[in-house]
Amino acid sequence: MRSSVALDYEPMDWSDSMAQTFRLRDLKEKHGERGVGFTEFAQVPNKIIESLTPEILRQCKESVSLGMEQNAIRLAYCQKRAHVFECPNCGQLSKKAASCKNRMCPECAPRNFDILFARFAKIDKLIPAAVRCQLGYGWHVLDFSFRHDGDMPTQSELRLMVKVIRRTVERTVKETRRDLVRAGAGCKLVRNEDGTPKLSADGWPMAIKVKHPGNDPIELKGWQAVEFSAHEGPDNAARKRGIKGAKKKIPTSWKLRFGYELIRVTEFGFDNVNAHFHSAFFGPSLDYGFDEKLLKQSRRLVCWGRLVDIFKEESLKAFGEESYTVFFQKARQGFESVLAHALKYTKKIPSSTPEGLARLEHVLQGTRRVALLGAHYGIPLKSKPRDPICPTPNCGAAVKRVPGLGLVPLSEVADLPDVKDCGYEGQAADFVPSDDCEGVPEGIQARAP
Numbered sequence: 001m002r003s004s005v006a007l008d009y010e011p012m013d014w015s016d017s018m019a020q021t022f023r024l025r026d027l028k029e030k031h032g033e034r035g036v037g038f039t040e041f042a043q044v045p046n047k048i049i050e051s052l053t054p055e056i057l058r059q060c061k062e063s064v065s066l067g068m069e070q071n072a073i074r075l076a077y078c079q080k081r082a083h084v085f086e087c088p089n090c091g092q093l094s095k096k097a098a099s100c101k102n103r104m105c106p107e108c109a110p111r112n113f114d115i116l117f118a119r120f121a122k123i124d125k126l127i128p129a130a131v132r133c134q135l136g137y138g139w140h141v142l143d144f145s146f147r148h149d150g151d152m153p154t155q156s157e158l159r160l161m162v163k164v165i166r167r168t169v170e171r172t173v174k175e176t177r178r179d180l181v182r183a184g185a186g187c188k189l190v191r192n193e194d195g196t197p198k199l200s201a202d203g204w205p206m207a208i209k210v211k212h213p214g215n216d217p218i219e220l221k222g223w224q225a226v227e228f229s230a231h232e233g234p235d236n237a238a239r240k241r242g243i244k245g246a247k248k249k250i251p252t253s254w255k256l257r258f259g260y261e262l263i264r265v266t267e268f269g270f271d272n273v274n275a276h277f278h279s280a281f282f283g284p285s286l287d288y289g290f291d292e293k294l295l296k297q298s299r300r301l302v303c304w305g306r307l308v309d310i311f312k313e314e315s316l317k318a319f320g321e322e323s324y325t326v327f328f329q330k331a332r333q334g335f336e337s338v339l340a341h342a343l344k345y346t347k348k349i350p351s352s353t354p355e356g357l358a359r360l361e362h363v364l365q366g367t368r369r370v371a372l373l374g375a376h377y378g379i380p381l382k383s384k385p386r387d388p389i390c391p392t393p394n395c396g397a398a399v400k401r402v403p404g405l406g407l408v409p410l411s412e413v414a415d416l417p418d419v420k421d422c423g424y425e426g427q428a429a430d431f432v433p434s435d436d437c438e439g440v441p442e443g444i445q446a447r448a449p
C-alpha cells in the first residue's frame with residue numbers, strides 16, 4: 001500500500017518537473033539571456049502597440065520625437081514583460097512583471113518613490129555622532145522655487161537652477177560656520193597605521209596643514225572623514241590600449257569634508273512650468289525667517305535672512321533675474337518625515353498631457369532628479385531589492401531568477417503565479433509613517449519682501 005502511494009505521487013512530480021524543464025528550455029531558446037528588447041520604437045510589435053492606452057501611445061510617440069527611443073520602448077513594455085523565478089525549495093516557477101521605471105510613467109511613480117527612499121534613507125546613518133550632536137544641528141526642510149516666464153525650463157536652465165541651489169547652500173553653510181570651515185582649509189587627514197583616519201577623543205578628525213607638515217595635528221570640529229569604500233572603476237589606461245570595458249580595483253579612500261548634507265529633488269508644479277526643488281538638509285540652523293501667520297492665512301510667503309539674500313544673488317548671477325522663494329524649517333518629526341516630504345512628489349506625476357509628460361522626462365534627463373550634496377557627495381548609493389518570496393502557500397523560500405533567461409513577454413508566462421514582492425531594503429514602509437511634514441504649499445510664489 002505504502003509503495004503504491006509513493007508510485008502515485010512520484011511520476012506526477014517527475015512529469016511536472018520534465019514539463020517545467022522543457023518549458024524553460026523553450027523560453028531560453030526563444031528569448032535568450034538578453035530577453036525581449038529592441039533598438040528602435042518602430043520594431044515594437046503591433047500587438048503591444050495596440051494594447052496601449054491612447055495616452056501612453058501619445059507619450060511614447062512624443063518621447064521618440066525627442067530622441068528617447070529606449071525610454072519609449074520601456075514605457076510601451078511597462079508591465080508587459082516579466083522575469084521568471086524558480087523556487088529552490090519547492091521548485092515552483094513564478095513571475096514578476098517588469099516596470100519601466102520612467103520618471104513620468106503613471107504606473108511606476110509609486111515604485112520609484114520606494115526605490116529612491118530606500119537609497120537615500122541610508123544617509124542619516126552615515127552622519128557621525130560628533131557632527132550630529134553639535135548645538136543647533138539637525139534635519140530641515142529646505143525648498144526653493146525659481147521665477148519663470150511661463151515656459152517649461154530647458155535642460156540647460158534646469159542644470160543652472162541645480163547649480164544655483166548647490167552654490168546657495170554651500171555659501172550659506174560656510175558663512176554660518178565660517179570659523180570651523182576656515183580651520184579646515186588646506187588640511188589633510190592624519191591616518192592611523194591601518195589607514196583609517198585618526199580621530200580626537202570627541203570623535204573629530206585630526207588633520208595637518210599641507211603647507212606646514214611639521215606642525216602638530218589639529219582637531220577639526222564640524223568636519224568629518226568620509227569613507228569611499230574599495231570598488232571597481234574604469235581602467236582608462238587599459239581602455240586606451242584597446243581593452244573594452246576594462247576595470248581596475250580602486251582601494252578604499254578617505255576624504256575630509258565639512259559636515260552637512262543636502263538631498264535635493266527636482267519637481268514640477270501643477271502647471272508643468274514651475275520648476276521647484278524640495279530638499280532635506282542636515283546641518284546648522286541657517287539665517288532665515290518667514291511670516292508664519294501670513295503664510296497660513298493668505299498663502300503668501302514673505303521670507304528674509306542670509307539664506308534668501310544668497311539665493312537672490314546666485315539666481316541673479318545665473319539668470320539675470322532674482323528668485324527669492326525659499327522655505328526653511330527644522331524638521332519637527334525627524335529624518336524619515338523630511339525625506340518623505342522631499343520625495344513625495346516623485347510618487348505622483350504632474351497632471352499634464354501625454355506630450356507634456358514626455359517633455360518633462362526629456363528635461364529631467366539633463367540632471368539627476370534626486371541628488372546628494374554635502375559631506376557624502378559622490379558616495380555610491382544603491383537601493384537593494386529584497387529577494388522575492390515563493391508564492392506557494394507555506395513555502396516562504398526566497399526565489400532566484402532562472403539563470404540564462406532574460407525578460408520574456410508577460411503573455412507567455414501569464415499562467416505562472418506572481419512572486420510575493422518584498423520591495424526594497426529600508427523603504428519608507430519600514431519606517432513609522434509620519435508624512436505630515438510641511439513645506440512650501442504647492443503653487444505658492446513668494447512676493448518680494
Ligand SMILES: [Zn+2]
Pocket residue numbers: 087088089090091092390391392395396397
Ligand atoms: Zn517554494
Ligand SMILES: [Zn+2]
Pocket residue numbers: 075078079099100101102105106107108
Ligand atoms: Zn512604467
